[in-house]
Amino acid sequence: MFYVASYDLDNFRVFIASPFFHDVYDIEPAYFQKLLGEETELLQFAALYLKQVLFGEKFISEKPDAVEKRMKRREEINAKQRVQMKQDMEKEMDSPE
Numbered sequence: 847m848f849y850v851a852s853y854d855l856d857n858f859r860v861f862i863a864s865p866f867f868h869d870v871y872d873i874e875p876a877y878f879q880k881l882l883g884e885e886t887e888l889l890q891f892a893a894l895y896l897k898q899v900l901f902g903e904k905f906i907s908e909k910p911d912a913v914e915k916r917m918k919r920r921e922e923i924n925a926k927q928r929v930q931m932k933q934d935m936e937k938e939m940d941s942p943e
Contacts, residue, residue: 847899851892855885858892866919870912 894905
């Protein structure tokens, strides 16, 4: 994410347009449109985003239930990965070598 926010603004723009980003962060629609259209504004926002993510400095307001949603999504992803790993291991054990 550091690389994307620092050097790959096209993909950072895609990231901030994603549902994941909007589930977590509360950004005014007019400002969001400005971010999508102006490179300089997007680069400045990316720097603030990195400061928040890396150092915990609060520049971008988060939605009140953002932490809970993030934890729930992470738990769902982890559960799917565990199931997939178990299935992969069972396939390996069942297949003759």
